[in-house]
Amino acid sequence: MKETVATAQEIAGSEAPASVKDLLLTLRPHQWTKNLVIFAALVFARELDHPDKILRSIAAFLDFCVLSGAVYVINDVADYKQDRFHPVKKNRPIASGRLNRSYAAVMGLILYITALAFAYLIHPGFFAIALLYTAVTVGYTYYFKKIAILDVMAISIGFVLRAIAGGTAIDVEASFWLLLCTFLLALFLALSKRRHELVFLSEDAAKHRTNLAEYSPYLLDQMIGVATASTVLAYTLYTVSPETTAKFGTDKLSFTVPFVIFGIFRYLYLIHQKNEGGRPSMLLISDKPLLISIILWILTCVGILYYPHLPWLS
Numbered sequence: 001m002k003e004t005v006a007t008a009q010e011i012a013g014s015e016a017p018a019s020v021k022d023l024l025l026t027l028r029p030h031q032w033t034k035n036l037v038i039f040a041a042l043v044f045a046r047e048l049d050h051p052d053k054i055l056r057s058i059a060a061f062l063d064f065c066v067l068s069g070a071v072y073v074i075n076d077v078a079d080y081k082q083d084r085f086h087p088v089k090k091n092r093p094i095a096s097g098r099l100n101r102s103y104a105a106v107m108g109l110i111l112y113i114t115a116l117a118f119a120y121l122i123h124p125g126f127f128a129i130a131l132l133y134t135a136v137t138v139g140y141t142y143y144f145k146k147i148a149i150l151d152v153m154a155i156s157i158g159f160v161l162r163a164i165a166g167g168t169a170i171d172v173e174a175s176f177w178l179l180l181c182t183f184l185l186a187l188f189l190a191l192s193k194r195r196h197e198l199v200f201l202s203e204d205a206a207k208h209r210t211n212l213a214e215y216s217p218y219l220l221d222q223m224i225g226v227a228t229a230s231t232v233l234a235y236t237l238y239t240v241s242p243e244t245t246a247k248f249g250t251d252k253l254s255f256t257v258p259f260v261i262f263g264i265f266r267y268l269y270l271i272h273q274k275n276e277g278g279r280p281s282m283l284l285i286s287d288k289p290l291l292i293s294i295i296l297w298i299l300t301c302v303g304i305l306y307y308p309h310l311p312w313l314s
Helices: 004-012 018-026 029-044 051-083 101-122 124-142 150-169 176-208 210-214 217-240 242-248 252-273 280-286 288-306
Strands: none
Touching (some): 018 051, 029 176, 029 280, 051 150, 124 150, 176 210, 217 252, 242 252
C-alpha cells in the first residue's frame, strides 16, 4: 500500500519550495473529499437547476477545504510528538521535522482567518457553522480524542456540520434524514478507522493515541455492527417514508438502497479481508468496486429526483 505522504507529494508537485510543498502536504488535500458532503443539500433539495446555488455550493466546498486544511495544520502542530510513534504519520512534514512548527502554526492561522472571512461573505449562517465546526475539531484535537466513543462521535458531528453548512450556504434547511444518515455513516467510517489503527499499530497503539488502550477489536466490531445496521436501516426508512415520497413525488428512491448496502459491505470486506480502513477518504476513491457503487448511487439518485418520469422509473 502506498503511503498517504507519497500520494500528497504528487499533488504538491516537485518544483515548489520545500516549505511551501510541506505546508501543502500538511493541509492534507487528499482528505478534502470529506467536504463533498456539502453538496448533499444541493442535490437532495433538487436545486441542481439553479446555477447561482451551484456556484455558492462550490464556493462553500472550497472554503471548507481551506478551513479544514488549516485545522489539520493545528492538529499536526499539537500532535507532532505522538505522530512520531506512528509508522506512517511520522513522515508527515511537522512530525518529521521538515516543516517548522512555528511557521506552520502562523500559516495555518492566516489560512483559517482567510477562510472565515470568505465564509461570512458566502452567508452569515455559513460563517456561524464554520465557527462551530472549528470548536468541535479543536475540541477533538485537545480533549475529545482522549475519551473512547466520544472521539468517534465528535468526528461524526463534524460531518453533520458539513451537511448543515452546505444547506445554509444555499438557504436550504438540511432534513433530519440527511443529518441522521450522515451521522451514522460517518460513525461507521470513524469506528472502522479506529479498528484499523488498533490492529495496524498493535502493541504500540497506545503510544500513538492513548485512548486506543480503551478499545479492543471485539468491542469495535460490535459497535461497527450496530453502526452498519443503523445506517442501512435509517437510509432505507428515509427512502420509503411518507415524508420523502410526498416531497419528491416518487417512491422510487428505494432503488438506491442496494448501492448503499453493497458500498457498506464492500467497505467491511476491505477492513476485515484486506486490512484497509486507515484512510477512508482515499479508500472511497481508490477501490474501484466501491467507487463504481458510489457513482451509480449518485447517478440513480439524480435520475430519480430530477427525472422521475423516465421510462425505466415508471
